[in-house]
Each structure stands twice: as structure tokens, then as C-alpha cells.
Amino acid sequence: MSAHFERVALIGLGLIGGSIALAARRAGAAGRIVGYARSEQTRAAARRLGLCDEVAESAAEAVAGADLVILCVPVGAMRAVAAEIGPALAEGVVVSDVGSVKGAVIAALEVLPAHVHVVPAHPLAGTEHSGPESGFAELFDNRYCLVTPLPGGDSGAKGRLADFWRALGANVEEMAPERHDLVLAVTSHAPHLIAYTMVGVADDMRRVTKSEVIKYSAAGFRDFTRIAASDPTMWRDVFLNNKAATLEILGRFTEELFALQRAIRTGDGDQLHDYFTRTRAIRRGIIDAGQDTAAPDFGRAPTRKPDVRKPSE
Numbered sequence: 001m002s003a004h005f006e007r008v009a010l011i012g013l014g015l016i017g018g019s020i021a022l023a024a025r026r027a028g029a030a031g032r033i034v035g036y037a038r039s040e041q042t043r044a045a046a047r048r049l050g051l052c053d054e055v056a057e058s059a060a061e062a063v064a065g066a067d068l069v070i071l072c073v074p075v076g077a078m079r080a081v082a083a084e085i086g087p088a089l090a091e092g093v094v095v096s097d098v099g100s101v102k103g104a105v106i107a108a109l110e111v112l113p114a115h116v117h118v119v120p121a122h123p124l125a126g127t128e129h130s131g132p133e134s135g136f137a138e139l140f141d142n143r144y145c146l147v148t149p150l151p152g153g154d155s156g157a158k159g160r161l162a163d164f165w166r167a168l169g170a171n172v173e174e175m176a177p178e179r180h181d182l183v184l185a186v187t188s189h190a191p192h193l194i195a196y197t198m199v200g201v202a203d204d205m206r207r208v209t210k211s212e213v214i215k216y217s218a219a220g221f222r223d224f225t226r227i228a229a230s231d232p233t234m235w236r237d238v239f240l241n242n243k244a245a246t247l248e249i250l251g252r253f254t255e256e257l258f259a260l261q262r263a264i265r266t267g268d269g270d271q272l273h274d275y276f277t278r279t280r281a282i283r284r285g286i287i288d289a290g291q292d293t294a295a296p297d298f299g300r301a302p303t304r305k306p307d308v309r310k311p312s313e
């Protein structure tokens with residue numbers, strides 16, 4: 001199979017950058033893969049692991065002559081990295097990113113020169129691990145990758161990036177950036193904050209946690225601790241850059257929580273039962289639609305498409 005891009009530059013060689021390198025190699029989707037990460041330690045690890053064909057000593061060196069550049073750094077670092085690589089980018093290069101937030105990243109990428117094609121994207125795949133050792137080639141298999149194209153953007157560049165992600169195993173779909181940020185606030189950002197909070201609450205209960213919480217933790221709490229082990233820098237940046245949507249969802253969450261809290265206090269068993277019946281049906285609907293059952297597979301593309309409703313419905 002011929003490569004989709006001749007020279008792919010990955011800025012950031014952690015879980016996502018490392019996995020892209022490995023998946024692209026598996027697929028033969030890149031002629032040559034050049035990587036760069038800010039820390040000397042990460043660059044040394046990437047070399048030791050053989051993640052890329054070449055690990056550059058600067059971001060500008062990595063992107064020179066590339067026909068695809070993917071920014072795989074925390075959302076809060078996108079603007080500085082884009083400003084740094086701008087002068088070194090070739091005419092017509094496709095510049096993309098994998099940031100978990102799209103509106104703020106698109107604004108950050110405005111510092112890029114006009115002669116490049118910007119095509120923002122977000123693979124809905126990850127784990128709680130970070131750093132170069134955590135990457136693996138199968139991460140994107142049968143996962144969604146959402147592309148959030150810019151108005152008036154180059155359709156050829158968008159198509160080439162979509163084909164690249166398909167070669168890496170992903171199912172590519174398009175979404176408007178604002179809708180992306182609202183949907184992800186519900187399905188990823190708020191749940192992470194809730195997990196962080198739940199584990200924080202347990203930790204505050206030192207009397208209990210010291211001796212007993214870990215020992216007797218059941219599957220539900222363990223799932224929370226997995227999510228709450230996710231990278232602090234990445235998640236700080238997600239919340240600071242998707243403020244409006246996250247606050248909107250957390251506001252709704254708090255209202256529902258208070259309603260359930262009241263039902264418990266007043267002994268309203270019917271309300272609790274009705275609520276849990278509704279949420280159980282949602283889970284069963286996902287499974288019926290062909291989505292895998294295990295929690296980490298939640299972002300996998302279903303084998304049979306569910307009914308996808310528009311925001312107004």
C-alpha cells in the first residue's frame with residue numbers, strides 16, 4: 001500500500017503521538033515519521049522505543065519538509081507550538097491536532113501561516129496512561145475520530161487526513177467544533193471531573209481510606225480511580241479550554257444530583273426507581289446498537305449505527 005503522506009511530523013510523543021507513530025507504521029500510512037517532544041527525557045525514550053524513524057531536536061526541525069504535521073501536545077500548549085513551527089512549515093502542508101477540545105484549539109491555530117491547510121481532529125480513544133511508553137498501535141482500531149473542519153477549508157486536505165485516520169483503524173466522522181465541545185463535555189469531560197471528585201472525596205475520608213477503601217473497593221469505585229489517574233496537565237487544560245460547555249453540563253448534573261439527594265432524604269423510592277430504570281435503558285440501548293460492553297470501549301464505533309439525533313431533537 002502506498003503511504004498517505006511522505007513525511008509525517010508528530011509534535012508531542014506521549015500516549016497519542018506515540019500511538020499514531022506505531023499505528024501509522026503498522027498501516028504503512030507514512031513514508032517517514034519524524035517526532036519531537038519538549039523534554040529531552042521523552043525524546044530519549046522515543047528513540048529507545050523506536051517510535052519514529054527520526055526524533056528531531058526542535059519542533060521546527062521536525063516539521064521542515066513534512067506534508068502532514070499533527071500536534072499531539074496538551075491543549076494549553078497548542079498556541080505556543082503552532083507559533084514555533086509556523087515559519088518552518090512548507091506551502092500546502094496539512095496541519096492537524098488531536099486535542100480533546102476543538103473551539104479553543106482552532107482559535108490557537110490561527111497563529112499558523114495562511115499557506116497551510118488546517119484540519120482539526122480528535123480521536124475518541126485513550127487510556128489513563130501518558131508518556132511515550134504508553135502508546136500502542138491498536139489504540140485507534142474501530143474508534144471514532146472526529147474531524148471538525150474550518151469553514152472554507154481545503155476539502156482535499158480534509159479528505160487526505162480522513163484517509164490517514166482510516167488507515168490507522170479509526171472511523172472518521174465530521175462535526176462542528178461547538179457541537180464537539182458540548183458532546184464531549186457530556187461524554188468525557190464532566191465524567192472525568194466527577195471521577196476526580198469521587199476519588200478526592202474518598203481520599204478526604206482518610207479515616208476510611210487509609211485502611212479500608214482500597215482493600216474493599218468494588219468495581220464501580222475502581223473504575224473511578226482508573227479515570228482519576230489520568231494526566232493532570234492534560235485534564236487541567238481541557239477544563240480551562242472548554243469552560244462554557246463543561247460548566248453547562250456540570251450545572252445540569254448538580255440539579256439532577258440534588259433531585260436524587262432529595263428523593264433519598266424524603267424516601268421517594270418511585271423517583272429513584274424510575275430514574276435508574278431510564279439510565280439502565282440507555283446502557284442497554286448502547287449494547288443493542290452493537291457497542292462493546294466494557295467501560296474502556298465506550299468510544300468504539302458501533303458495528304451497527306445507532307440513531308444519531310441532531311442537537312435540536
Ligand SMILES: NC(=O)c1ccc[n+]([C@@H]2O[C@H](COP(=O)([O-])OP(=O)(O)OC[C@H]3O[C@@H](n4cnc5c(N)ncnc54)[C@H](O)[C@@H]3O)[C@@H](O)[C@H]2O)c1
Nearest residue numbers: 012013014015016037038073075077099100126127130131
Ligand atoms: N489521553 C487521552 O485519553 C487522549 C485522547 C484523545 C486526545 N487526547 C489529546 O491528545 C493530546 C496529547 O495527550 P496525550 O495523552 O498524548 O498526553 P501525554 O502527556 O502522553 O503526551 C504529551 C506530549 O506532549 C509533549 N509536550 C507537552 N508540552 C509540549 C510543548 N510545549 N512542546 C512540545 N511538546 C510538548 C510532552 O513531552 C509529551 O510528549 C492532548 O491534547 C489531549 O487532549 C488525549
Ligand SMILES: O=C(O)C(=O)C[C@]1(C(=O)O)C=C[C@@H](O)C=C1
Nearest residue numbers: 100124125126127128188296299
Ligand atoms: O479511556 C479513557 O481512559 C479515556 O479517558 C479516553 C477519553 C474518553 O474520555 O473517552 C479521554 C479523553 C479524550 O479526549 C478521548 C478519550
